Amino acid sequence: MHTRSYLTVRYAETDRMGFVHHSNYPIWYEVGRTDYIKSYGISYSDIEKAGILMPLTNLSCNFLKPANYEDKIVVRTWAIELKAAHIQFTYTVKKINEDGTQEELGYGSTEHGIIDSKTLRPVSLKKRMPELYEKIKATF
Amino acid sequence: MHTRSYLTVRYAETDRMGFVHHSNYPIWYEVGRTDYIKSYGISYSDIEKAGILMPLTNLSCNFLKPANYEDKIVVRTWAIELKAAHIQFTYTVKKINEDGTQEELGYGSTEHGIIDSKTLRPVSLKKRMPELYEKIKATF
Amino acid sequence: MHTRSYLTVRYAETDRMGFVHHSNYPIWYEVGRTDYIKSYGISYSDIEKAGILMPLTNLSCNFLKPANYEDKIVVRTWAIELKAAHIQFTYTVKKINEDGTQEELGYGSTEHGIIDSKTLRPVSLKKRMPELYEKIKATF
Amino acid sequence: MHTRSYLTVRYAETDRMGFVHHSNYPIWYEVGRTDYIKSYGISYSDIEKAGILMPLTNLSCNFLKPANYEDKIVVRTWAIELKAAHIQFTYTVKKINEDGTQEELGYGSTEHGIIDSKTLRPVSLKKRMPELYEKIKATF
Numbered sequence: 001m002h003t004r005s006y007l008t009v010r011y012a013e014t015d016r017m018g019f020v021h022h023s024n025y026p027i028w029y030e031v032g033r034t035d036y037i038k039s040y041g042i043s044y045s046d047i048e049k050a051g052i053l054m055p056l057t058n059l060s061c062n063f064l065k066p067a068n069y070e071d072k073i074v075v076r077t078w079a080i081e082l083k084a085a086h087i088q089f090t091y092t093v094k095k096i097n098e099d100g101t102q103e104e105l106g107y108g109s110t111e112h113g114i115i116d117s118k119t120l121r122p123v124s125l126k127k128r129m130p131e132l133y134e135k136i137k138a139t140f
Numbered sequence: 141m142h143t144r145s146y147l148t149v150r151y152a153e154t155d156r157m158g159f160v161h162h163s164n165y166p167i168w169y170e171v172g173r174t175d176y177i178k179s180y181g182i183s184y185s186d187i188e189k190a191g192i193l194m195p196l197t198n199l200s201c202n203f204l205k206p207a208n209y210e211d212k213i214v215v216r217t218w219a220i221e222l223k224a225a226h227i228q229f230t231y232t233v234k235k236i237n238e239d240g241t242q243e244e245l246g247y248g249s250t251e252h253g254i255i256d257s258k259t260l261r262p263v264s265l266k267k268r269m270p271e272l273y274e275k276i277k278a279t280f
Numbered sequence: 281m282h283t284r285s286y287l288t289v290r291y292a293e294t295d296r297m298g299f300v301h302h303s304n305y306p307i308w309y310e311v312g313r314t315d316y317i318k319s320y321g322i323s324y325s326d327i328e329k330a331g332i333l334m335p336l337t338n339l340s341c342n343f344l345k346p347a348n349y350e351d352k353i354v355v356r357t358w359a360i361e362l363k364a365a366h367i368q369f370t371y372t373v374k375k376i377n378e379d380g381t382q383e384e385l386g387y388g389s390t391e392h393g394i395i396d397s398k399t400l401r402p403v404s405l406k407k408r409m410p411e412l413y414e415k416i417k418a419t420f
Numbered sequence: 421m422h423t424r425s426y427l428t429v430r431y432a433e434t435d436r437m438g439f440v441h442h443s444n445y446p447i448w449y450e451v452g453r454t455d456y457i458k459s460y461g462i463s464y465s466d467i468e469k470a471g472i473l474m475p476l477t478n479l480s481c482n483f484l485k486p487a488n489y490e491d492k493i494v495v496r497t498w499a500i501e502l503k504a505a506h507i508q509f510t511y512t513v514k515k516i517n518e519d520g521t522q523e524e525l526g527y528g529s530t531e532h533g534i535i536d537s538k539t540l541r542p543v544s545l546k547k548r549m550p551e552l553y554e555k556i557k558a559t560f
Contacts (some may be wrong), residue, residue, distance in 0.1 A: 008314075010307060010311055010314075011155060011156070011161075011310050011314065011324075012155060012161050012163055012306075012310060014155050014156035015151060015152060015154050016151070016154035016155070016156065016158045016159075016209060017156075017157070017473055017475060018156045019156075019475070021151075021152050022446055022475075022476045022479055023152055023443050023444070023446045023447050023450075024443070025479075026292075026442055026443045026446075027290060027292040027443050030290060030291050030292060030443075031288075031290055034288070034290075034291065034350065042351055043290070044349075044350070045348075045349055045350045048436075053437055055437060055439070055442075055483070055486065056442045056481075056483050057483050058480075058481065058482050058483065059442055059445075059479070059480070059481040059483075060478075060479070060480050060481075061476075061478065061479040061480075062477070062478050063475065063477050063478070063479075066475065067541075068325075069156060069324075069325055070314065070323055070324070070325045074191060076315060076454070077381075078397040126449050146303055148451075148454070150447060150450060150451055150454075151450050151454065151464070152446075153445040153449060156328075157333055157335060159335070162306055162335075162336045162339055163303050163304070163306045163307050163310075164303070165339075165361070166302055166303045166306075166432075167303050167430060167432040170430060170431050170432060171428075171430055174431065174490065183490055184431070184489075184490070185488075185489055185490045186427075188296075195297060195299070195343065196302045196341075196343050197303075197342070197343050198340075198341065198342050198343070199302055199305075199340070199341040199343075200338075200339070200340050200341075201336075201338065201339040201340075202337070202338055202492070203335070203337050203338070203339075204337050206335065208465075209464075209465055210454065210464070210465045222332065242457055290445055291435060291436070291441075292435060292441050293432060293434070294435050294436035295432060295434050295435060296431070296434035296436070296438045296439075296489055298436045299436075301432050303432075314482055345422070350435055
């Protein structure tokens with residue numbers, strides 16, 4: 001299972017090199033993650049309301065081709081690993097050309113701890129949100 | 141009374157026009173505001189810890205000349221109005237040339253509500269933090 | 281004539297106050313401006329390719345209510361003034377509630393110089409892109 | 421050889437989790453890179469003026485502890501590999517406590533292509549800027 005998120009490159013996302021600044025890719029991954037989690041029937045806002053945070057422990061981005069202002073972008077997102085207090089997502093970023101063909105601009109992954117929003121200590125998603133845990137597990 | 145904050149233009153702050161993107165000026169103002177409040181012997185973090193937030197109600201920026209990557213910038217900040225639950229700051233942004241002369245790049249102002257962080261309703265700074273209130277008042 | 285641009289609040293757009301940081305509103309205005317210009321049958325990328333830049337000379341934002349992560353937002357954009365080398369846009373930002381009703385979160389405006397991308401000096405849009413100039417003029 | 425860059429966490433760099441959003445770390449690395457290159461007696465602006473760009477091909481960030489608004493941060497930067505058209509940098513990010521002790525918040529690395537700003541094709545730094553090339557080589 002994976003989700004596709006569509007976005008258009010913003011002017012503010014470019015830098016003086018003329019292309020999208022690399023610091024925007026983790027933000028696009030996050031847009032993808034938001035949509036991906038929503039596909040399980042729960043929003044990430046709801047997970048936070050339930051007292052759980054998922055801060056990054058690792059970020060990895062590979063850049064193949066640059067993105068330009070006004071480019072149409074599709075971010076594909078999927079989870080590849082889920083342990084008690086740890087989750088990992090993978091992403092591809094592609095440009096959608098005017099003729100509908102796609103070009104891969106890059107790919108990456110993020111690893112997240114699963115922690116309690118009060119104590120900031122690891123919590124078991126399996127115990128705290130068993131339904132969500134099983135739904136994610138079922139997609140592997 | 142005013143404070144001066146020094147910063148160097150970051151690559152990520154530029155856009156494809158080659159200059160600093162305008163959305164960074166309110167962030168630079170905020171850097172100025174952080175230093176300005178600290179000059180009263182209290183940090184803005186401490187104000188928030190005391191249960192008070194100061195969200196913007198208005199932002200105004202005037203742009204005279206562009207800023208470039210690696211430019212040395214000085215932001216001058218001062219408060220110009222303080223009412224019970226309202227405060228206004230003014231800023232100038234100047235570039236420091238290599239010969240030490242300065243060029244004005246722009247100026248602006250921000251207006252802030254003063255609210256309780258739990259209720260999000262206006263609070264009287266005069267009542268909640270009388271010492272800080274009097275210190276600011278004394279600078280006009 | 282005006283355009284409507286739809287976006288969803290990104291996690292990275294929030295700050296420790298829990299709401300969208302105010303520096304994102306000029307970026308959202310820019311998303312609106314991109315769509316607005318496109319509604320004239322030309323992209324802002326094309327205007328830049330024609331050697332014209334439209335840097336901001338003034339930015340004004342009014343904030344009425346905060347926006348939250350995952351909120352659905354609509355930015356309404358329209359031009360209100362066009363002179364030879366100067367253009368002004370106005371924006372409203374509204375939140376779209378789940379029941380379809382809308383709440384105004386704020387409004388603002390931007391003023392832009394119209395300059396040559398080589399010389400950075402004012403140019404007459406009327407002379408350089410007469411068709412676009414007349415199209416915009418016709419909407420007032 | 422390495423350089424140290426000092427910065428203070430900006431309010432706009434935080435997110436609703438209360439800490440610095442992870443997308444700011446590559447921007448801080450870039451601040452470190454700017455200072456590091458300057459330590460060779462040339463600015464990255466000058467390298468770009470000489471027609472050379474160094475876009476990222478890979479970004480890797482590890483996050484150990486969160487950073488807070490107003491934290492004092494030090495970014496340590498050094499180059500670890502230089503080939504004809506490829507350069508790699510490594511970074512550590514530490515928080516400077518009020519008592520002067522430091523805590524590691526994370527570390528990371530960036531890999532860059534070295535390309536011509538016109539053709540966007542790989543160029544040999546050794547041929548185009550031999551003096552800079554030798555200076556960097558000499559630090560390993």
